[in-house]
Amino acid sequence: MTIEIAVLAKQVLDSETPSHLFKINADSNNLEIEDNSAPIINGFDLNATEAALRLRDEGHEVNITVIMAGFNFVNEVIKKTLSMGADNLILIENESLISCDSSFTVEVLSKAINKIGNFDIILAGRHASDFDNGHVPIGIAERLRLPIITYASDIKIIDSILRIKRVIPSGYQFIESKSPCVVTVSNEIGEPRYPNLRGIMTATKKQPKIITINDLEIEPPSEKEINLTKVFIPKINLDTEYIKGDDESELGRNLAMRLKEEGLI
Amino acid sequence: MINTLVVGEIKDGKLSENSFDLLKISDKLSDRTSLVLCTSSQDNVPLDDIKILPVDFIYLLKIPSLDIDRGIYDIDTYALSVFLNSKDFNLILFSKSEYGSVVAPRVAFRNKKKYLSDCTGISLKEDLFLIERPIYGGVAIAEYQVSTNISPVFSIRSGLQNLDDISNNKIAAIEEIDIQFNEPHPAKMIEEYSNDSLEEIKLEDAKIIVSGGRGLGNEIAFEELKKLANLLGGALGASRAACDAGWIDHSLQIGLTGKTVTPDLYISVGISGASQHLAGCSMSKNIVAINNDKDANIFNVARFGVIGDWNQIIKSFISSIEDLSLK
Incomplete structure (x- = not known):
């Protein structure tokens, strides 16, 4: 079947x-x-x-x-x-x-x-x-x-x-x-x-x-109970601090130092 | 007068962290807060701990059928609907947990109430609830107004920060209500499997998370990240792309369709930062982004950025941490 x-x-x-x-x-x-x-x-x-x-x-x-x-x-x-x-x-x-x-x-x-x-x-x-x-x-x-x-x-x-x-x-x-x-x-x-x-x-x-919605015998809603009042794209004001270094090895080392300094690790 | 019902969840013998947050939100917003809990006969509800929280009434729904099947929440939905028929509230709050994501809309539609999910902001202005919720996976925020007269149902995103601690000097009144479930029940849970052993520290509880994405390129790379997570006493996570590629189990997925995490430090490696991923991690206190694409979206939410080949960076990062901790 x-x-x-x-x-x-x-x-x-x-x-x-x-x-x-x-x-x-x-x-x-x-x-x-x-x-x-x-x-x-x-x-x-x-x-x-x-x-x-x-x-x-x-x-x-x-x-x-x-x-x-x-x-x-x-x-x-x-x-x-x-x-x-x-x-x-x-x-x-x-x-x-x-x-x-x-x-x-x-x-x-x-x-x-x-x-x-x-x-x-x-x-x-x-x-x-x-x-x-x-x-x-x-x-x-x-x-x-x-x-x-x-x-x-x-x-x-x-x-x-x-x-x-x-x-x-x-x-x-x-x-x-x-x-x-x-x-x-x-x-x-x-x-x-x-x-x-x-x-x-x-x-x-x-x-x-x-x-169509007529075929289904439905009327669109006349009154809204949930009102969308505003849509906005949030601004992110984050100043990203880029870790500096001459090569990847230095970048990794500097990241570790920086996070340690901030008490994050 | 705003009379709010919080639908709570019991986890590991305690009121869940998210439910506690809902009580704080309700306390700020409402004149009266009630808490309802669906319990089986085996549930051990720590009433002595709960009744001293900022809540006026606790309704304990005692539902013997929950002993048999809790799987897809048919019985919880039924019990809450029966309960709501006998009481009037202006507002019904769920947390946006897996439970809330399923039960809140079911209860709302069954009781012909309006519903908004995953709200990140809720306040009251005269007779309107003002709601904020992310849409398009967090690309934008939508603001809504909903009348307090229609007693809407909202689910609230977990881990919202800046919830004030409240001093409380009331002791809640407790009412027990027996509910028998005798509806047809054509879908039942047969078995449940937990992957929890995969995580030594639960993602939701971790203070540090190391998370990998598509940029890692293969599953072996996750072993390196696992090593780093262990070294830092943290947990391993992943983006949806990495999970869908089959490199790592879906239970470690962070994002809109996975887990929402709020660690102190979130180290993202090879993750581009699609909005649906950010929806699960952007509330972390400090985000570190390691990616070779300087334009990757993840850098927009990162406090620290490292541009370069992740593999070399992580190797050097690990050995530097080992050196630093020896000192």
Whole structure:
């Protein structure tokens, strides 16, 4: 029997961009990147896509549907998961979906998941690297009253039970869950695969399916309960003291002396 | 009147350091502070130590089901939600520990409350909470206003400095509440493994940390850093790039997705200083950056910078420390 997998993915600015290229857009009260470089799919969501594809590699028959909720989608960017090997892509585009209050995103994605059908597993990245919240998958699980297993570094399916290796600060746990359930995936699962040529060709031909918030019978929130008032780039006024020396050996020695002088070692 | 609930955690038979910080934050902000603890029958709660802290009420949720499964906090979420249904608070605080990162949003969404995570600043202005939290892995700071009337849930980043010590002359009232968990429970923890033996000194407790990144080039390099960490009586850490490359165990990862550390001395070696790494180490008191790229971002947060080949520098650094300590 086919395992139906939803992967939730978000389009974000690349937070690994050198920090001096970030600037504040006063109109949107958000960050933008100076050279207008293309956004990316949130890295942890690619880890989640990778987790889904590995279940296929292990011989399970899976149908992978990537669902993206956001605004101003860039066509070449959003197709990345298809070119990695996902089967379907669904886009839900609305300006309110980039709000700092994720309750609306949770409502939209929960209703979309219910509308699309019977998912056995809902995968998502552990958090999006823009607002670093990690609310949305947890909110969806709570709303749909599904089990939520966070920080997965490995997912196996044995006799239709999911066995999930979960990263915790002191080590890891094994969790067993019935489906359906929501699982958030962490970078520990391993690098997302690079799309191959065939994947890219297939993705070019595939058209994403569009769902509107009207289809889901949802109104954007009229009133904000969480107000983002300001975004700023903090100035670091640290006068770095560079250790001097003619060669590496002297640098190492001078560093040791300097730290000793300061009582730090 | 601000009536705050702190959701506490017990670690090694003590109220966790982070929970204690939350009590200090709440004390400054609120007129009344309550502390709630989810406990199994095996938990030994040091009530005598806790009741003299700056807290007015302690609610001890006694949950026998926690004896069986604590893994993914289904039972903690349930118990806290039941508890919140019977009480009114203006503010619910969690620490941004692994526990708080999972339980805080679950409790918030289940009880239809607004939630912000990983807050680094919280203050009160009339009937608004003013919140500061880093975004984009720390590239920028976002400021929010949230009404005190909607009783929001916030998780607070651990290790915030400049929390005043408070003198306290009140003794908390204690109430025990029994909670039976009898919901469906389709996901359970089966086994747990601890890597703690890998760290002789816990990263979170270390006064000195030597941390390596992608610039080290291979896993053997970490042996040299381990030697340095041992010599200094410190702990070994790593950036996400080094962990993802498989050079070192993920449990030593420092950063947004790893551990947050606040040592007196943080020696970073071959770490470029991606914001998500800085999110885990930038609250260290003194950062030393060793890197051959003079433009590396890590130098922006470093008190001491050394530009050059890490391998030679560390070798000479180690032998100089050995010489210095012989004197």
